[in-house]
Amino acid sequence: MADTGIISIEERTDQLEGIGCKRKRVEDIRFTQGRGNYVDDVKLPGMLFGDFVRSPFAHARIKHIDKDSALAVPGVVAVITAEDLIPLNLHYMPTLAGDVQAVLAHEKVLFQNQEVAFIVAKDRYAAADGVEALAVEYEELEPLMDAHKAMDANAPVLREDLAGKTEGAHGPRTHHNHIFTWTAGDEAATQEAFDKADVVVKEYLAHPRVHPCPLETCGSVADMNPITGQLTLWGTFQAPHVVRTVASLISNIPEHKIRVIAPDIGGGFGNKVGVYPGYVMSIVGSIVLKKPVKWIEDRMENLSTTAFARDYHIEAELAATKDGKILGMRSHVLADHGAFDACADPSKYPAGMYHICSGSYDIGAAFCSVTGVYTNKAPGGVSYRCSFRVTEAVYTIERIIEVLAIKLGMDAAELRQKNFVQPEQFPYTSAFGWEYDSGDYPTAMKKAMDAVDYDGLRAEQAKMVEDFKAGKSREIMGIGVSFFTEIVGAGPSKNCDILGIGMFDSCEIRVHPTGAAIARLGVKSQGQGHETTFAQILASETGIAADMITIEEGDTDTAPYGLGTYGSRSTPVAGAAAARAGRKIKHKAQLIASHLLEVHHDDLEWDVDGFAVKGAPEKRKSMKELAWAAYNNVPEGMEMGLEAVDYYDPPNFTFPYGAYFCVLKIDVDTGVYKIERFYALDDCGTRINPMIIEGQVHGGLTEAFAVAMGQLIDFDDTGNVIGASLMDFFLPTAVETPHWETDHTEVPSPHHPIGAKGVGESPHVGGVPAFSNAVNDAFRPFGGVQTHMPHTAANIWAYAKSLGMTDQ
Ligand code: PCD
Ligand SMILES: [Cu+]
Known part of the structure; x- marks a missing residue:
């Protein structure tokens, strides 16, 4: 390839702002100027507002609801209860996990704040007054709050609606409180590995209940047009097409009469994958009252x-030789799913991808079992910045390997290095049957250890231990290592x-006559920056500058069908569809170029933003010229226009990985800690936008910090x-958040069209164990083995006290 005219290949490449460019986020122009358009910004003429009356009890029978008490409130136009939904068969809705969930509680409530009645009023203030006024009479029942007691013989019966049902969606x-027991791996082979091991460790690891807590809460606006029979639903949806299909299936409104719009979303983090009673009730309200109805949650x-x-309660075990070769891994999980199984996982996997828990290590035999139970807590079980229970899996292996290191008296990083899957083993099939696509773990680990000066840190730690033991200091230091896959x-x-629909994804691109374009995808950004990055993929593939490509997502009337954004699937799946749609455009453009230049298409070569005749680079047609020709001068027999669509069903998952190091210091008399350093090396294959990746890593690490060090949704004994x-x-x-150091290696995915792997979740998945390991590591020299999250100052202090390190 040679330069043509005044502008060099390099300059033309830069102008595209394609893959690899630190392109500024185009969506931020509207976000930073208050011009975003969120669900609560949707205001329609005559719109009503709906609000829920919620149960004050965790487990109670509903004796009586006096609707008149709320109907008397000025502005209240309707009070809807389960009794009203029964004739419509809408009092229960299907969950993604194959269970049903009450839309409004019928006869019994099963968790505190469960939806009992829906008050619709002229505005949200009147609705709130109506909620306050509604008189509901309850009879309290014994609540079941401890998952460990859920399957006791005398445990209270929670789900009366399932009486006599001995088959669940997963076996x-x-x-009566059992949901499923699911296993993976080879139990007998694993037992054998444990039998012949020199060393076995076993530890109870709790991963407490937390919440994704996006800045924007959930909400929806439903507008059922009684004349046309058309339902338009705006909502905080990470997967708008799935919502449309589910809405059609449960309401019997034909799917083409439903338009679902997910406008700008203020963070999802897994919280906005499922379907909530509020969405259903705004639809019901609009159908009944023939006016648009809005529902917006409070915090x-x-x-x-x-x-x-x-809310995973994990018993983890490792078996190894005395010199540290891991032979087998086993874990048993008790999963607290709350009152309804509304876990968001691919249908076949009730515990998501938990069986990635053999981690980055070449372990010969592995087995895991997960038992899901009902308790009187809110339903859910979403991923919270991790693809389907992967944080739980990585926490399991990255904590238990530390326990093994203690038992063996080995260094935690060295033990990992000894057991890594080696670069030449890829594609590597794990004991659980996953085929890891690519990676170079030793190189990543070495780069990270050099960057943090691992040996230097260990020396500093040893010095602090010495000082502490000599009574010279009250401070200890922890080094948290985490190597995740x-x-x-x-x-x-x-x-x-999901409910029988394969998890492909899609991209449709339409190039306009002037060479500008619009592309629509089946995924939905909640802040990740898709409008920026997907245009970059298309720019590199089509030679149309990213600035000339509009990316649109979230409107089911215009976007091709897709399964939505969660599990870091947008880049691996929809990103691949975008690349392939771009290639289809390029293919057609090549045929048009061959017609215009009167050469065989094989005699043309791609040259950044157009096609040139091989050996005669001055004979070329730019993509801009080819787009114009697509609308007036195409080869005979070719249809006009320049459009392509691609539905991509990936051959495999992608397996990003990383090496994280956390250094913290703890004052043992108060438990107050300070994160001294946090270094994160990520490998997500081909990097589309390094600046966005860095932002994703900062965000994910901040959420990992939050989970490990403080977040907890707890309950008292009465629920x-x-x-x-x-x-x-x-x-x-910003006050509590540590400073993040980021780094990377780049091993492309061999099966992805541009070699990219996901990255949005990685920092969370790898970050949580890095923090937890740092806290635990600080106590290792003093006989500590395992202290649980959240590592609040109070919990850290209590642990120091339990080890006899402080008498304060
Ligand atoms: N290699 C590569 C990869 C990636 N990238 C970029 O980055 C981002 C991300 O991606 P991904 O990984 O693919 O992912 P997605 O799918 O897109 O997304 C999802 C994720 O994302 C994250 N991040 C974020 N951010 C924000 N801002 N917001 C939000 O919400 C969020 N979320 C979170 C979560 S949680 Mo789940 O749901 O739990 O499952 S999952 C998740 C985008 O933009 C892309 O393009 C690049 O550049 N390169
Ligand atoms: Cu998860």
Whole structure:
């Protein structure tokens, strides 16, 4: 390829702002100037406002509801209860996990703040007054708050609606509070590995209940047009097409008569994947009252009723030789799913991708089992910045390997290095059957250890231990190591579906006559920057500058069908569809160029932003010229226009990975800690926008910090939820958030069209164990083995005390 005319290839490449460019985020122009368009910004003529009456009890029978008490409030136009929904068969809705969830509680309430009645009023103030006024009579029942007691013989019966149901969506149920027991791996082979091991470790690891807590809470506006029979639904949806299909299936409104619009979204983090009673009730309200109905949660409703994450109670075991070769891994999980199984996972996997828990290590045999149970807590079980229970999986392996290091008296980083899957083993099939696509773990680990001066840190730590033991200091130091492997990009339709729909994704691109374009995708950004990055992929593929490509997502009337954004799937799946749609455009453009230049298309070569005749670079047609020709001068027999669509069903997941190091210091007399350093090396394959990646890593690490060090949705014995406001729930601000150092290696995915892997979740998945390991590592020289999250100062102090390190 040679330069043509005045502008060099390099200059033309730069002008495209394609893959690899630190392009500024185009969406931020409207976000930073208050011109975003969120669900609560939707205001329609005659719009009513709906609000929920919620249960004060975790477990109670509803004896009586006096509708008149609320109807008497000025401005209240309707009070809807389960009794009104029964004739429509809408009092229960299907969940993504194959269970049903009450839209409004019928006869019984099963968690505090459960939806009991929907008050529709002229404005949100009148609705709130109506909520206040509604008289509901309850009879309290014994609540079940401890998942460990859920399957006791005398445990209270929670789900009376499931009486006699011995088959669940994921196999047999053996107890009235049992949801499923699911296993993966080879139990016998794993037992054998444990039998012949020199060393075995076993530890109980709790991953407490937390909540994604996006800045914008959930909400929707439903507008059922009684004349046309058309339903328009605006909502905070991470997966708008799935919402349309589910809405059609449960309402019997034909799918083409439903238009779902997810406008700008103020953060999702998994919280906005599922379907909530509020969405359904805004639709019901609009159908009944023939006016648009808006529903918007407040913060407490968001934290206490919409999808939580984690709540996994894990017993983890490792078997190894005395020189540290890991032979087998086993874990048993008790999963607290709350009152309804509304976990958001691909249909076949009730515990998501938890069986990625053998991690980055070459372990011969592995087995895991997960038992899901009902309790009197809010339903959910979403990923919270991790693809389907991957944080839980990585926490399991990255914590238990530390425990093994203690038992062996080995260095935690060295033990990992000894067991890494080696570069030449890729594609590597894990003991659980996943095929890891690519990676070079030793190189990443070495780069990270050099960057933080690992040996220097260990020496500093040893000195501090000495000083502490000599009574010269009250401060200790912890070094948290975490080397994670993620599994993102759900997913191959052979493994992954949602309610029977394969988890492909899509991109449709339309190039206009002047060479500008619009592309629409089946995923939906909630802040990730898709409008910026997907234009970059298309720019590199088509030679149309990113600035000339509009990216649109979230309107089911215009976007091709897709499964939405979560599980870091947008880049691996829709990003691949974009690349392939771009290639289809380029292919057609090549045929047009061959016609215009009167050469065989094989005699043309691609040259950044157009086609040139091989050996005669001055004979060329730019993409701009070819777009124009597509609308007036195409080869005979070719249809006009320049459009392409691609539905991409990935052959495999992508497996990003990373090496994280956290250094912290703890004052043992108060438990107060300070994060001295946090270094994160990520490998997400081909990097589309390094600046956006850095932002994603900062965000994910901040959420990892929040989870490990403070977040908790707790309950008292009577079922009151504790932590359902930002007074109690830890949301780090710039004040608490540590400084992040980021770094990378780049091993492209061999099966992705541009080699990209997901990255949005990685920092969270790898970050949580890095923090937890740092806290635990600080106590290792003093006999500590395992202290649980959240590592608040109070909990850290209590642990120091339990080890006899402080008498304060
Ligand atoms: N290699 C590469 C990769 C990637 N990238 C970029 O980055 C981002 C991201 O991506 P991804 O990884 O693919 O992902 P997505 O799918 O897009 O997204 C999702 C994620 O994302 C994250 N991040 C974020 N950010 C923001 N801002 N917001 C939000 O909300 C959020 N979320 C979170 C979460 S949680 Mo889940 O749901 O739990 O499952 S999952 C998740 C975008 O833009 C892209 O393009 C690049 O550049 N390169
Ligand atoms: Cu998860």
